[in-house]
Each structure stands twice: as structure tokens, then as C-alpha cells.
Amino acid sequence: MSQSAAQPDPLNAALQDIDFSDPRMFQRNNWHGYFARLRDESPVHYQAESPFGPFWSVTRFADIVAVDSNFEDFSSEPTIVIGDLDDDMPLEQFIAMDPPKHDVQRKAVQSAVAPQNLAQMEALIRSRVADILDQLPVGETFDWVEKVSINLTTQMLATLFDFPFEERSKLTYWSDMATAAPEVSGGDADPEERQAALMDCLATFTRLWHERKGTERSSLDLISLLQKDPNTEDIVDKPMEYLGNLILLIVGGNDTTRNSATGGVLALNQNPGEYDKLRADQSLIPSMVSEIIRWQTPLAHMRRRATRDLELNGQQIKEGDKVVMWYMSGNRDERSIDNPNDFIIDRNNPRHHIAFGFGIHRCMGNRLAEMQLRILWEEIMQRFSHVEVIEEPRRVLSNFVNGYEELKVRVHPV
């Protein structure tokens, strides 16, 4: 069961010998076979030992929807990743709260990403995307993750927070540090560096809070929204709650869209027939965006805790048990999605995927994510007939973030 051991054979190993929390499955992108077996043989599966303690894996689409939409039996407290809370840094964030506190805090910031506000931002996002693409080195091999995906999402985050634009790379750094703790997601961040990064994040945003207090600002600025809402106007006095929600918004707007912005390039290169379809008909972009998000599923899981003894798909779950919903498995479940392992940009009903989660914790920024990716692809297709993948990507070591460190590409102008 140790994660230093070799990975077991996905087809023939006994299920109890497989560690479904092993982050190498995601780094090596070989999770498909393991989780296909769980869906078929043990869809609600108990693993007694893991580096994160005992946990249940829920792997079928319908079972995930049932757990995700049942916030009374499946609590999001105290945290929503497989690893437990860091005692030195007990972040509090609304994604890891149950009603009623969850509802109050989410409502304070939700309107920032409501579609009527997004429409006002579209021109700004488009001009920033255009700048990013116009500066790409045509004729050279370069890293799409760095030059496009990170650049795009970091600029977006800086816009949403009205964060000093020239310092925006700090947002990405804090986001990476927040999710890369070994005890949280099996990542490889140094604990001291992580703590220092998060404290720097808190100090920076505390300063911004006080600078911003009492000034009139755009309603799109998340800090000002927190200040304006009576339920959160004092959140700066509760540092772990302020920091926790900042990290939630930063990670939520960063890792997710970043990795879908990379995953789309990879998926089209692996499926040249679909790339041809896109070249022939760019009105497919909105449906392709949903398909990219499903295919990538940038967050691999969310975890819950059972609040009582209950039965789920024939298994007896005890009060207090950790229950992990594997979203990337649900999105490959042929019981709910036709030909789930195929990337099909004109799929019927492409929005019917589980990457945003379901229930009250469903991704708040889902429309923003879709808009960013839609604009990105509209602008890519104006400029490049082919974003050509040059070598296999390097992937993130994490059982939570299903993403990329590097994707080497060349761009070919139209």
C-alpha cells in the first residue's frame, strides 16, 4: 500500500491491493483502468488503509450525483479533499462548510461571476487573450502551460480581485502552494515554503482590504463584494476564514481553467478528426468547451463525511466515514455518458457532465470558466490552423488536481 512501491497491475491486481489515492495514477495518466474496474466491480468501494486513512471511493456518475446533492447526509466539513486539515494552517472556506454558513458566504461573492457581470468583462478578456496569443513565438517550440494557460488564468484572477497587475504571478504561486501539500493531495510542496506562501497571501490581501475599505470600486472585485455584504464585512478579522476563502477563489479560478485550457489542445491533437470538425465549423466551440471540461475533469475528486450510518448502492457507510467522489471516473461512466472515453466535440447534451460537481457546492465560476475557454478557442482559431503538440505532457503529481506541468507545442498560423 505504500506509495513508494510499484503500481499494481490495473487489470489483474486484487482491488484491495490497489491504492486509489495514489497520486502517481494522475501523474502517469493511468488511472483509467483502475477506476473502470471500480465502476464495474465495486462502485462504492472501501479502502481500509491509505496515506490519507480509510476512505470510500464513489465512482459511478449516478452515485456521485446522489452523494453530491445530499448535503445533509454527506457533510463538506471540515475539508473537501482526501487529506485532512493542516493543523498549522486551519483554513476555513465556504466550499468546506455546510448550510447555513456556506450559503451566507457563497452568496456574498456569487454575483461576481454571474453571467450578467461576465458579459461586461467579455471584451476585456478577449483583448487579453488576443495579446497572449499574438505574443506566441511562431516557429519555435514552447510550453503552452506557461505561455498561455497560466498567463490566461492569472490575468483573469487579477481582474476578478482587482489585484496589482504587475504582481499577478503571486496568485498562481499561492494557488500552487495551497494545493500541493503532501498531506492534502499527495503533492510535493515543502511545508515551510507552503506556510510562508500562504502567510504572504494573507498579508497581501489584508493590506489590499484596508487600502480598499471605504473606496468605491467595481462590483466585480471580490474583495469589495466581501466588504459590502453585511455577512462578510468583518471577515478580515478572522484571518483563517479570510485566507481560506481567498485560497478557494484563487484555486477555483486557477487550476481548473488552466488545465482545461491545456487539456483541450492535447485532446484535439489526440483526436485529429475532431480538430478537423472544429476547423470546418467553429460554431461547435461552445459544445467543445463543455466536452473539454468533461474530458479533462481538472479536479479529480471532492470528499465528504457521512453524518450518520447509511446505505449507498448496497454498501453500509458508517457515521464519520470519509467518502471520496471521483469526478473524473463519473465522467467516464458509460452508464450515464455515451462513449465516455471518446472526445466528441459535437456530442449530444455536452453539458451533462460532472466536472463542476452537483448540489449546493456546484462550481460557482462554471459560466466564467466556459466563457474563458470559449474566447480562448475563438481567438486561437482566428490565428492558428494547428496548435501542434510536440511531446507528451508532464502532469501534476496530485490526486486532486488533474493537470499539467508542461505541454510543448508549436503553433502554425492560419
Next chain:
Amino acid sequence: MPKITLIEFNGTNHTIDADVGKSLMLNAIDNGVPGIDADCGGACACGTCHVFLNEDWLEAAGVANSLEDAMLCMRPDREEVSRLSCQIEITESMDGMTVRMPEYQM
């Protein structure tokens, strides 16, 4: 078949002959009415089939359960007459009902 009119945010009306026993959401989708996304497919789990009922029809449509209420709580544009259309089952008594659709689904 009861006639139901769905009104887009821009004022465009869509009057459909609804199937009794099916949800308002499915009736809208099956008739190609724009403005209802229904990402979760009717599981009361995404909030993207939000509609506003006319007050005269609130009683006929019944009361939102606690899960629907929790999902509606996430909507910045919630009104007293807000419902998720996947949770409203069409009955003969709904003939003539009108519902408004929101500016956006999320």
C-alpha cells in the same frame, strides 16, 4: 394537453403543448425552448432550469422541497416565485400557465 407559455428574458413567448406527467423542464427541452440549460438532467442538483412562476400558479405547482430550496438559495436572482422547472410535474390543471425565464442560468 395543457398549453403552457414560457417567456424568455427578452420577452419572446413560447407556447407549448405540454405532456402531462413530465416535468416542465423536460417539456421545455423537448419543445426546443431556449433558456433552460438543465445541466444535471433533472436531478435537482444544478439549478440551471430556474424559472419564475406567475403568482396565480404557485399553488398548482406545489412547494419546493428542502433540496430545491437549497439549490435556489445559490441563485443571486432568486425571487419568491422562483422554482426549478425539473421539479414541477405538469398536470391537466396547469392549462394556461405562464412562466418567465431568468436572464441567465448558472
